Amino acid sequence: MKLKKRIPVIDQGDRLGFWGGKFGGNFVPETLKKPIEDLEMQFNKLKNDKNFIKERDKYFKNWIGTPTRFIKLNNLTKHVGGAQIWSKVVSDANGGAHKIYNATVHCLLAKRKGKKVIIGDTGAGYAGKMLSMAAKKFGLKCKIFMGAKDIKRQQPNVKAMKKNGADVIPVYSGSQTLVDAVSECMRYWVANCDTTAMCVGSTVGPAIFVRICGWSTSQISRELKVQLINEFGEIPKKLKLYNCVGGGSSSFGFWNEFMDYNKKQVEFIGVEAGGPSKSKRHAAPLTYGSKIGILHGAAQYVNQNSDGQIEETESISAGLDYPGISPLHCFLKDTKRARYTAASDEEALKAYQIVTKYENLRPSLEPSHAFSVAIKEAKKLSKDTIVIINSCGDAYKDRGILEKRLGKKYVKSN
Amino acid sequence: MLNPISLAFKKAKNESRPALLTYTVAGDSSKKQSLEILKAISNHADILEVGVPHNTPVADGGQIQTSSYRAIKNGIKMNDIFKIVSDFKKSKNSKPVIFMGYYNMIYQYGENNFLKKCKQSGVNGLIVVDLPWPENKNFSKKCKKNLINFIQLLSPTTSNKRLKSITKDSHDMIYYISMLSTTGGKLKVSPKRILANYNKIKKISPKKNCVIGFGITEKTISNFKNTDGLVVGSQICKEITRSLSNRQNPVINVSKMVSKLKKKIS
Numbered sequence: 001m002k003l004k005k006r007i008p009v010i011d012q013g014d015r016l017g018f019w020g021g022k023f024g025g026n027f028v029p030e031t032l033k034k035p036i037e038d039l040e041m042q043f044n045k046l047k048n049d050k051n052f053i054k055e056r057d058k059y060f061k062n063w064i065g066t067p068t069r070f071i072k073l074n075n076l077t078k079h080v081g082g083a084q085i086w087s088k089v090v091s092d093a094n095g096g097a098h099k100i101y102n103a104t105v106h107c108l109l110a111k112r113k114g115k116k117v118i119i120g121d122t123g124a125g126y127a128g129k130m131l132s133m134a135a136k137k138f139g140l141k142c143k144i145f146m147g148a149k150d151i152k153r154q155q156p157n158v159k160a161m162k163k164n165g166a167d168v169i170p171v172y173s174g175s176q177t178l179v180d181a182v183s184e185c186m187r188y189w190v191a192n193c194d195t196t197a198m199c200v201g202s203t204v205g206p207a208i209f210v211r212i213c214g215w216s217t218s219q220i221s222r223e224l225k226v227q228l229i230n231e232f233g234e235i236p237k238k239l240k241l242y243n244c245v246g247g248g249s250s251s252f253g254f255w256n257e258f259m260d261y262n263k264k265q266v267e268f269i270g271v272e273a274g275g276p277s278k279s280k281r282h283a284a285p286l287t288y289g290s291k292i293g294i295l296h297g298a299a300q301y302v303n304q305n306s307d308g309q310i311e312e313t314e315s316i317s318a319g320l321d322y323p324g325i326s327p328l329h330c331f332l333k334d335t336k337r338a339r340y341t342a343a344s345d346e347e348a349l350k351a352y353q354i355v356t357k358y359e360n361l362r363p364s365l366e367p368s369h370a371f372s373v374a375i376k377e378a379k380k381l382s383k384d385t386i387v388i389i390n391s392c393g394d395a396y397k398d399r400g401i402l403e404k405r406l407g408k409k410y411v412k413s414n
Numbered sequence: 415m416l417n418p419i420s421l422a423f424k425k426a427k428n429e430s431r432p433a434l435l436t437y438t439v440a441g442d443s444s445k446k447q448s449l450e451i452l453k454a455i456s457n458h459a460d461i462l463e464v465g466v467p468h469n470t471p472v473a474d475g476g477q478i479q480t481s482s483y484r485a486i487k488n489g490i491k492m493n494d495i496f497k498i499v500s501d502f503k504k505s506k507n508s509k510p511v512i513f514m515g516y517y518n519m520i521y522q523y524g525e526n527n528f529l530k531k532c533k534q535s536g537v538n539g540l541i542v543v544d545l546p547w548p549e550n551k552n553f554s555k556k557c558k559k560n561l562i563n564f565i566q567l568l569s570p571t572t573s574n575k576r577l578k579s580i581t582k583d584s585h586d587m588i589y590y591i592s593m594l595s596t597t598g599g600k601l602k603v604s605p606k607r608i609l610a611n612y613n614k615i616k617k618i619s620p621k622k623n624c625v626i627g628f629g630i631t632e633k634t635i636s637n638f639k640n641t642d643g644l645v646v647g648s649q650i651c652k653e654i655t656r657s658l659s660n661r662q663n664p665v666i667n668v669s670k671m672v673s674k675l676k677k678k679i680s
Contacts, residue, residue, distance in 0.1 A: 027545060028546060307522060
């Protein structure tokens with residue numbers, strides 16, 4: 001299995017949508033074949049269309065607010081005492097997370113297709129919040145599917161979705177988290193694909209959704225590349241990019257533009273959710289060697305039992321609490337372009353405490369996983385190494401969990 | 415010699431009625447009871463679809479999900495499901511059995527192993543909901559080699575071009591999904607329109623047995639008397655759920671329901 005150079009990774013799949021011959025694909029009911037083919041045709045045409053890109057960039061700039069900041073974390077660097085620690089503050093984006101890029105692109109596509117309704121899944125609530133924002137902006141009706149357990153633990157985002165006029169549909173089946181929300185959303189699309197557009201909230205699902213999402217979030221690394229050259233005059237000789245990985249949309253977007261660099265120069269480190277340290281359950285299929293299986297239309301490494309039933313996950317962070325992982329990350333793992341590891345709930349909480357103590361930055365529980373590993377590794381790295389963590393979400397949505405686990409002083413009012 | 419599935423269609427045709435296909439989930443509500451249900455309904459049904467429960471089903475509505483979760487919760491495993499089929503095949507009134515499920519269960523078992531087990535236990539056909547054409551080309555060939563019917567699905571969104579290619583690659587039986595819906599949805603399209611699509615398929619592929627499924631219930635079934643076969647699933651699963659919550663015997667209730675369904679199309 002080999003990663004090709006000078007071809008975008010999203011376009012390296014084969015005719016049937018498999019990366020490396022085995023990850024991804026289209027394991028979907030017959031009914032969805034046609035809408036998926038339509039979307040493929042539309043996207044393949046538009047992704048090279050100058051006018052469409054202009055339109056996208058206009059909304060990215062004026063509405064989402066690009067570029068998001070690239071800042072040095074001086075106090076944290078001093079405290080850790082090793083590599084230089086920087087952050088790409090993607091949570092600056094309108095709405096507070098990277099999910100806005102994919103949501104905006106899906107709404108632009110839906111609008112052009114003349115669809116009136118857009119549906120989506122959500123775990124942490126960011127994908128849903130952003131889709132509800134974008135749908136409102138573009139005049140589309142919006143339905144968001146969300147696990148009942150996640151609705152309880154991510155109330156601020158649920159309120160935001162409702163404020164934007166979206167229907168939030170609680171999903172009570174299975175573990176009542178993201179995995180069930182995605183299933184229910186796909187089922188709804190099966191029954192309504194003639195009138196309704198679907199947005200999958202991450203780089204998961206049938207191949208076309210993986211591609212659209214990866215294309216959209218790549219905005220992050222496009223910006224970062226320019227910012228690095230402005231700051232250092234070149235791409236640093238020793239660069240390490242840390243990102244949390246659940247479905248994998250922010251990490252893929254954070255890395256995409258650096259894909260062709262030698263990994264000795266630009267290393268990618270994906271941090272999965274290891275779950276509570278005392279529990280056997282986790283949401284880290286790459287770190288803990290899960291087998292390949294089919295989930296939500298795509299072949300991927302996925303937590304499952306020997307029969308093929310998908311296993312329940314456990315993580316403090318709703319956004320990473322998913323048993324599978326993007327086919328793109330399976331591909332990057334097996335081609336050895338990226339390295340994957342995990343952080344536990346407790347480690348993520350500790351990292352959150354450290355970051356908020358030293359810096360005026362409040363990463364949500366998802367990027368706190370990445371901070372945890374980055375802080376640990378930066379200690380042992382030379383001063384000329386540039387460590388960058390994608391702070392892809394803001395902790396406002398986690399205030400309930402943070403208050404419960406860490407006490408009131410860690411929750412600042414907004 | 416005709417395979418058992420084609421034979422069942424032929425027998426129904428001789429009685430000038432569509433074949434009746436039922437769908438129940440293996441292990442719902444227990445291994446023993448699902449076997450009893452199969453034995454009881456095979457007195458009336460012509461072909462039995464046995465659902466292989468999966469916990470992330472992307473095409474099943476509430477009724478079948480409930481049955482599937484119940485079966486999984488009660489610990490049903492793939493090998494138990496094969497055992498249910500082989501036990502059923504030993505009973506005196508056994509009928510052709512078709513597995514209906516999701517590809518991951520086959521993938522984890524290993525395609526070849528899975529087919530070997532199907533043959534040993536007496537499974538006659540397979541419906542794999544999330545393995546569409548052309549992705550299913552290789553696997554359906556393997557099925558054919560093992561004398562197992564791979565049943566292609568068609569839906570209202572299937573283009574004419576696809577329709578031709580799929581029917582060309584299909585075996586003796588095809589399954590037409592009546593409308594855009596998960597299983598168990600209310601029939602939201604007129605029977606006339608469904609039959610028009612059905613006739614279009616029959617025109618392209620007159621020799622293949624084409625069944626209609628999704629939205630077929632006691633209320634709607636008699637609209638489709640002039641077809642090769644009809645599948646009733648969610649209503650049966652619902653009846654099992656209802657019986658359990660009323661502390662009645664699902665075996666008796668489901669058997670009664672299937673007998674009624676049969677009368678409506680006879």
